[in-house]
Amino acid sequence: MALQNEDKLEVGYSSLQPKPKKWVLLMLRLLAFFATAAATVVMGLNKETKTLVVATVGTTPIKATLTAKFQHTPAFVFFVIANGLASMHNLVMIMGDLFGQKLDYKGLRLAMIAILDMMTVALISGGASAAAFMAELGKNGNSHARWNSICDKYKTFCDHGGGALIASFAGLILMLIISVMSIIKLLIKPKPDSTTVVP
Amino acid sequence: MVKPKRLLRLLLRIIVLGSTLAAVIIMATSHEKGTFFALSYEAKYSDTPAFKFFVIANAIVTVYGFLVLFIPSESQLWGLVLALDLVFTMLLISSISAALAVAQVGKKGNSSAGWLPVCGQVTKYCNQVTRALVAGFIAIITYIILLLYSIYTFLNPLLGKNG
Numbered sequence: 001m002a003l004q005n006e007d008k009l010e011v012g013y014s015s016l017q018p019k020p021k022k023w024v025l026l027m028l029r030l031l032a033f034f035a036t037a038a039a040t041v042v043m044g045l046n047k048e049t050k051t052l053v054v055a056t057v058g059t060t061p062i063k064a065t066l067t068a069k070f071q072h073t074p075a076f077v078f079f080v081i082a083n084g085l086a087s088m089h090n091l092v093m094i095m096g097d098l099f100g101q102k103l104d105y106k107g108l109r110l111a112m113i114a115i116l117d118m119m120t121v122a123l124i125s126g127g128a129s130a131a132a133f134m135a136e137l138g139k140n141g142n143s144h145a146r147w148n149s150i151c152d153k154y155k156t157f158c159d160h161g162g163g164a165l166i167a168s169f170a171g172l173i174l175m176l177i178i179s180v181m182s183i184i185k186l187l188i189k190p191k192p193d194s195t196t197v198v199p
Numbered sequence: 200m201v202k203p204k205r206l207l208r209l210l211l212r213i214i215v216l217g218s219t220l221a222a223v224i225i226m227a228t229s230h231e232k233g234t235f236f237a238l239s240y241e242a243k244y245s246d247t248p249a250f251k252f253f254v255i256a257n258a259i260v261t262v263y264g265f266l267v268l269f270i271p272s273e274s275q276l277w278g279l280v281l282a283l284d285l286v287f288t289m290l291l292i293s294s295i296s297a298a299l300a301v302a303q304v305g306k307k308g309n310s311s312a313g314w315l316p317v318c319g320q321v322t323k324y325c326n327q328v329t330r331a332l333v334a335g336f337i338a339i340i341t342y343i344i345l346l347l348y349s350i351y352t353f354l355n356p357l358l359g360k361n362g
Binding site: 066067068069072073074075078111115118121122125126127128129130131132133134136137138142144145146147148150176179180183186187 | 242248252292294296312314315354
């Protein structure tokens with residue numbers, strides 16, 4: 001009698017357990033996708049043009065057009081590429097979660113997901129950190145190297161860059177949580193013929 | 200009798216400890232004084248926040264790596280060590296990424312921002328920073344190998360027939 005109750009309890013528990021976790025992971029991936037995609041787009045379209053009057057010849061002023069583009073800085077290029085790859089990774093994972101539940105390769109599906117998630121976390125953290133320190137350099141300059149700050153001249157460029165950075169850091173935190181959840185899923189995956197859960 | 204798996208992990212950890220320690224020491228002792236057209240300048244690692252972050256991150260990982268060497272072989276703490284390894288790998292990657300970004304500006308300059316390269320004037324400082332970055336890079340690559348190996352050995356008894 002007690003054994004039957006225990007079996008029912010265990011079956012009930014295991015049928016309840018995957019569902020809320022599955023939706024939580026999916027929601028987190030969707031949020032991370034939006035965050036990294038937003039960071040990519042905002043930084044990718046980051047451009048500011050200023051025209052300055054350089055000299056006046058007679059009555060006609062000579063104008064010079066200066067542009068601030070994200071391509072001028074390799075750190076920002078890396079930032080755009082890293083966030084682009086991360087958002088595509090999240091998109092592929094979401095598609096795989098929704099439509100490709102049966103896809104597997106020698107039972108290594110969960111391990112591959114966990115490793116790819118860790119690689120994406122590494123990529124985003126590298127891109128976000130490089131861009132953050134370059135942005136700090138652009139905002140404060142460096143008096144020792146005689147580099148002037150550019151944020152007072154290109155205010156919109158700096159603002160957009162800052163927004164993209166914030167989105168990327170939000171994406172990084174979300175990806176870190178997702179990565180930890182993927183690793184936990186990998187570790188507590190129960191064997192089909194045993195009833196103990198290994199930590 | 201020391202198992203070969205444990206010996207390999209220990210070896211990797213010692214390499215990581217050595218590299219991060221080398222990165223900290225080389226970066227922290229990099230400074231150069233000189234004159235440039237009657238202007239005296241001094242270049243230190245602490246001028247740049249990115250290099251300070253690099254030194255701090257590598258110092259944290261050095262201390263952690265040193266403490267981990269003393270954990271006994273079959274303790275329960277190895278799960279926590281695995282999680283902390285992941286976090287510290289991420290920290291090391293961000294620190295070297297930031298330091299590389301700023302060092303690249305120092306070497307090549309940034310013509311659109313009007314920033315001139317400084318490596319021509321402080322060559323010794325630049326070379327030393329480059330060496331510190333190389334040490335940091337070695338630390339990261341070894342750390343990633345160690346992380347993947349730790350996950351593999353951690354999971355192998357669990358995957359069993361599924362793997």
